[in-house]
Structures are given as structure tokens and as C-alpha cells.
Amino acid sequence: MNTLSLSASKHSKSFLNLLKPHTSKTQSSIFLLSHHLSTDPDPEAEPNPKPNQSPKDDDLLITQVVELLQPNEKDWNFDQLHHLLFSNSAAPSPRSLFHITRRLGASSKALKFFEYVSENVASAPDSTASLSSSFQAILELAKREPTSQNKLYDLYKMAKEQNIPLNISAAALLVRSLGMVGMVDEALIVFNDLDPGLKNTHLRNAAIDVMLKSGCVDDALKVLDEMFDPKAEGRVDQVTGDIVLSNLLKRERPGRSFSEEDIVGLVLKFGEHGVYPDSMKLTKLITALCRNRKTNKAWDVLHDVMRLGGDVKAASCNALLTCLTRGNDFKRMNELMVKMKEMDIHPDVVTFGIVINSLCKSRRIDEALELFEKISGGREKSDGVSTEPDVVIYNTLIDGLCKVGRQEEGLRLMEKMRLQNGCAPNTVTYNCLIDGFNKVGDIERGCELFHQMKEKGITPSVITLNTMVDCLCKHGRLNSAIDFLNEMQRDGVQGNAVTYTTLITSFCNVNNISMAMELFEQMLRDGGSTDAIVYYSLISGLSQAGRMDDASSVVSKLKEACFSLDLVSYNVLINGFCKKNKLDKVYEMVQEMESAGVKPDSITYNTLISYFCKAGELTTGRRILSKMINEGLVPTAVTFGALIHAYCLNGNTDKAMKIFREMGSKSKVPPNTVIYNILIDTLCKKNEVELAISLIDNMKDKGVRPNTATFNALFKGLKENNLLEKAFEFMDQMIEHACNPDYITMEILTEWLSAVGETEKLRRFVQGYEVAASTA
DNA sequence: GTAGGGTTAG
Helix, strand or coil: CCCCCCCCHHHHHHHHHHCCCCCCHHHHHHHHHHHHHCCCCCCCCCCCCCCCCCHHHHHHHHHHHHHHCCCCHHHCCHHHHHHHHHCCCCCCCHHHHHHHHHCCCCHHHHHHHHHHHHHHCCCCCCHHHHHHHHHHHHHHHHHHCCCHHHHHHHHHHHHHHCCCCCCHHHHHHHHHHHHHCCCHHHHHHHHHHCCHHHCCHHHHHHHHHHHHHCCCHHHHHHHHHHHHCCCCCCCCCHHHHHHHHHHHCCCCCCCCCCCHHHHHHHHHHHHHCCCCCCHHHHHHHHHHHHHCCCHHHHHHHHHHHHHHCCCCCHHHHHHHHHHHHHCCCHHHHHHHHHHHHHCCCCCCHHHHHHHHHHHHHCCCHHHHHHHHHHHHHCCCHHHCCCCCCCHHHHHHHHHHHHHCCCHHHHHHHHHHHHCCCCCCCCHHHHHHHHHHHHHCCCHHHHHHHHHHHHHCCCCCCHHHHHHHHHHHHHCCCHHHHHHHHHHHHHCCCCCCHHHHHHHHHHHHHCCCHHHHHHHHHHHHHHCCCCCHHHHHHHHHHHHHCCCHHHHHHHHHHHHHCCCCCCHHHHHHHHHHHHHCCCHHHHHHHHHHHHHHCCCCCHHHHHHHHHHHHHCCCHHHHHHHHHHHHHCCCCCCHHHHHHHHHHHHHHCCHHHHHHHHHHHHHHHCCCCCHHHHHHHHHHHHHCCCHHHHHHHHHHHHHHCCCCCHHHHHHHHHHHHHCCCHHHHHHHHHHHHHCCCCCCHHHHHHHHHHHHHCCCHHHHHHHHHHHHHHHHHC
């Protein structure tokens, strides 16, 4: 037991000065009112009366003393006070001292009273508990006062100097309050100073909360570990679980990172102690796991919590279902649905929404409609699978129908939803249908629906805008798209990064680079949303157009905006610089990729190999190929194509043919049309037409489709050798393969066939092509 | 639940 040092007044004087006296009648009465209204759940908040004193006696004493202490401190009647409190041999009860102190309203006044008591209570047995209670009350008062931060800790230091032990409520109050105002170190000092025997669950929970909120993860885990000890004073309870989980699941949390797996470990440990995450936290955990592609972990934790006896609700299952949907894992989706039924967890409208969505996304629209009928028809009411479908489910189905070209059915479903209460079509419904009709080229219906939605008072969104802009662009109506954007902006729908991406890409595609750049500038000027994609599309457009300086300046802007290039963008840029023969820039890009940690892929390597092959630097090309293989990448048909092309240009046809033959046998990368074309073209030019023809036969055997370029290359060779009959043969084959002759085909054949008086054959060929085209 | 992008061989 502590002995009280009662020469405290010289210490406490200075503390008194720290406490701004601001007691007034109104404040006290407000405080009293709030005190009576407060429902403190803490069972220890109010000290018990002493066994030999009834609460009734206590109450009388409290009232009398509080009455007596109404005037200012300097006017207190100490004789009467002494009489009331100390005429009895026993010290006043902790409960009475607590209430008296607290009802003094201001901490300065309360502290004065406390000093008086501590100086006078010395001889009474068991006075420590009473003083602790009084001190607790001072803390409670100080906590409510402005600028309480330092006051609280100063009070604590005072108590420590005077050897007044904290009671559990006072300790919890200090830890929580100090933690709340960011005085974490101080809060932890209070906690660590405490006798371990005093640290109950409530207090440990408060400390863990402070530790986790301030980033002291390991300190918190240490305390938690003690609480898992079955012999421990303060064992974990539901509140511990809530505090630990909610803190660790926060997205932005100070302190060292703590993996989801580790959180799962804690959940299981809590589970063994009969503490389960509530539905919201379990759902949050599963969502977090799913976000980081840890589907198996998510699956396990949900099932473990079920197994351990936790109360799992549909929401948590829905989170996992969403995750399984992404991987098209129908098997486990079904398994989970079965488990839900087994555990009597009723699927809700979201559950069905997820399943219907996943069916739609995998184009199993009829199964989705079947499920929709099943749940809305009430056929299985007894089965607990009856729900009113909501707007989301209707929209999902309408979108699903539109995506497989069944717009008309989508439209009918919209009419059906109008008949159901609370299911009126909304912006999303119209967006899906507008996109559906636009994507099949029915702009008229798209526009009609757009006007219809406005008539019906359903406001178009930026997605509506983008859907329409995309449609206009795809049909080459770029200026209409710009007009539409301006019109919508006037009506208050601002374009976003998606809008600009669509427009910029489209203008680049028609080689209107200046308009693309202007749109980009406009977007930056307007200060609306941007993202990396819009930068990527402009960089790509500029690179394709050979405008590498402009592309580089967009790259700089991208970096200024704190985005970074991705693999494809690097490939685009490397390709652009290769085409411009800027080898130094190519190396710069490759180096930058490496330092940015973006691993080159086979396209990067193919681009470089092609570049060197074309530049006649076959050795360098082969060296890069070796590096590619060393990096574990597999050469593709494009890789071999580049090499074959290089040897063909070299005049080394044999080597080219050797690689070609090895492709099918050794490398298991079957040659494709382009490779055949290169070889056929080369062989024909070298007058090895027979060999070229044999390659065409070889194509047929291997099931590689010839295209227009194949026949063009061949016709050139046949023409050189005047192999007319062969030409007729392949003209028929071209029609059979539905290969459209292009201007090159026509140039070769027109010149040749007119010269040899076979214009009739040419006429029939063109006719045959037209027939083939019309039946196609 | 709905909208946008970019790459390599002839």
C-alpha cells in the first residue's frame, strides 16, 4: 500500500496555477445536468460506498459538503467542512469524495478541495482509495475543460509525486484522453507505470487503441499477446477485437505495415477465444484480401469464422462472391452459395445481383434471366430465395442483353421495370441501352433514347456523354462529337479524362494531331480530372505520327502530374524512336525502364530486334535475342519474322528458310501468314517461284490462311515468269479464300492480263470477287 | 449496374 506524502501543498500550488479558474454558477449547473444525463457504461466509474455507510448517508453528506463549498475557495468554512468530513473516525467513503469533488464543477476548485482532504485524511485508515476517487473526479473535470491536454498529464505527475495511486477509471481516462490529443508517449507512460495487476481488459483495450492509432503496432501486439494468456488479469473481449480489427483495417494507418494475412491470423486467434469480427469488419477484411488478389485467404477466413462459430452475414459472403466473380470461379461460387444455405445465411438482393452480373459478364445471359425469373417470380418463396429485384439487377440484365446484341429485349426489360414499384429506370439504365444501340451502329435509336431520357427528367451523366461521344467518333463524326461535348458542358455535364481520351485517340487516328494536342491542352487548362490513360493515348498517337519531340514533352507533363509510364507506353516510345533512328533516345528509354522497375516484355525485345535487323545489324539483333531468351522470354513469331526478314534482305535466303523450318520443329512457334508472305515475296523476287508455290501448299497443309499480300507477292513472281495458268489458278483460290484484291492486285493483274489479251478473265475475277463479297 | 487507351515482323 502506498503511504501518502501529505506535504503536498507546495507541489500542488504550482499545479493550481496551471488550472485556469473559470468556475461559474452556470457552468456548474450545466455540468451537473450533463452529469445526470450521462450514462457511463463503465461499471467502475462510480466508486462503491463503504460497507459501513449506506448510500443514503453518503448522499446526505455529499449534498451538505457541496452546499458548503458553493462559495469561492477563499470563503470556504473549513471548520464546518472538517466537522462534516472528519468528525467520524473513518475517512469519507471513496464514493462520497468522488461525487463531492466532481460536483465542484471546476478542476481548480476540485483540486483545492482535494488538497484540503489529503492534508486532513492522513490518519484515517483506507484513505488511499478515497483520495484516488477524488483524484479521478478532478481528472474528469479537467478533461472537460478547454486546454485540458497538459493539465491532465500535470495532474498525473502530481499524483505520482504524492504517491496517490490511480484507480482503474482514472487510469483509463488518462490513457484515453492523452491518446486522443496525441500525447501518446504520456499515455503510454501512464499505462506502463500501472501495477500489472490493475490492468484490466477495459484499460488494456484503451491502451491498445491509443497504440494502434499512433502507429505503435508492436507495442499493441505485445499487450494483446498478454491478453490472450488464459491466466491473464485482463483477457480479450469483444471490444478488444473491435479495436484491433478496426484499427488494423484502416486504409491510412500510421506505423509499420501489417499484412492482411497477419490480420487473418489475429482473427483466428480471437476466434479461439470466442471473439468474432462483426459482419462489417469481416466484410472489410475480405474485401481487402480480394483487392490484393488473395482470394484463397479470403475464402479461408470466411469459412474459418463460420467454423469457429462467428455470426456470418450475407454481406461478408457477398464480398467473397464478388471476388470469385472476377476469376470466373463458378465452382467456388456455387460451393459458397451451398454453404450459405447450409449455414442458414439468406442471400440478399446484392447476392443475386452479384450472381446475375457474373453470368452476364460471361455472356451467359439466358441463365441470368432464368435466375432473375426464379427470384422475382416467387416460385421458390419457401426456399428463401425470393427477393424483389432492384434497379441494379434490372440494369445489369439490360446491359448484359445489350452486350450480346439483344438491345430490343433490353428495351422491353426497361418497360417491365417501369411496372415495378421503386424500380424506375435511371441514368444507368439509359446509358446501357444508348451504348447498346450505338455499338451496333444504330445511332438513331441511341439519340432517340438520349432525348427520351431528358424528356423523362432523367439527367444524363458524364457516362452518357462519353457513350455518345464514343459513338460519334467511331462513326467518323468527330466534329459532331466536339459539338456534343460543348452542348453538354453548357448543360452542366463536364467532360472528364475518359471524354478526352476518346476524342484524342480519334483525332490521332485521322492524323489530326494538332486537334488532339489542343484537346489535351484544353483538358489541362480546365483543371478537370486527368489520369494516366489520357496521357498514354496522346503519347501513342504522337509516336505513331513520328512526332517524338511532342511525345517527349507529353511524357514530361505526365511525370509532372505524378503519373508514370507503363510497359506499353515505353514500348510505344521505343518504337517511335526506332522509327526515327534516334538510337540514343532508344537506349535512354530502355535504361529508364530498368530504373523504373518496368520489365521489358517480348514486344520490347521484338521492337529492338526488328530495328537492328532492319538496320542490317544482324549480329546486334541476335545478341538481343540471346538476352531476351536469358531473361526467360520466349521468342514469338514476330521475333523470328524479324530475323527471317533480315536474312531475306541480306540475300541469305537459305538461312531465312532454315529459321523458318526450325520454327515449326524446334521452337514450336508455327510460322504465320506474315512470315510466309516475307518468304514468298523474297523467293518470287529471286525467281524461285516453284519454291514460293510450294510454300503456299505448305500454308494450306498447316492451316495458315493466305491474305491479299500473299497473293500479291505470288502474282508478281508469276508475272515475271509469265506463268499465266498458275495465275488463273490462284485467282480462283483468292476468291475461295475471300481475299479482297487491293489496288496492288489490280495493278499487277490489269497490266499483265491486258497485255496478254486475257481481259475477260480479269472481268470474271472482279465479278467473282464481288459475288464473294456480297455473300460474305 | 454504365463510358475511354497504347505496342512488335511484311
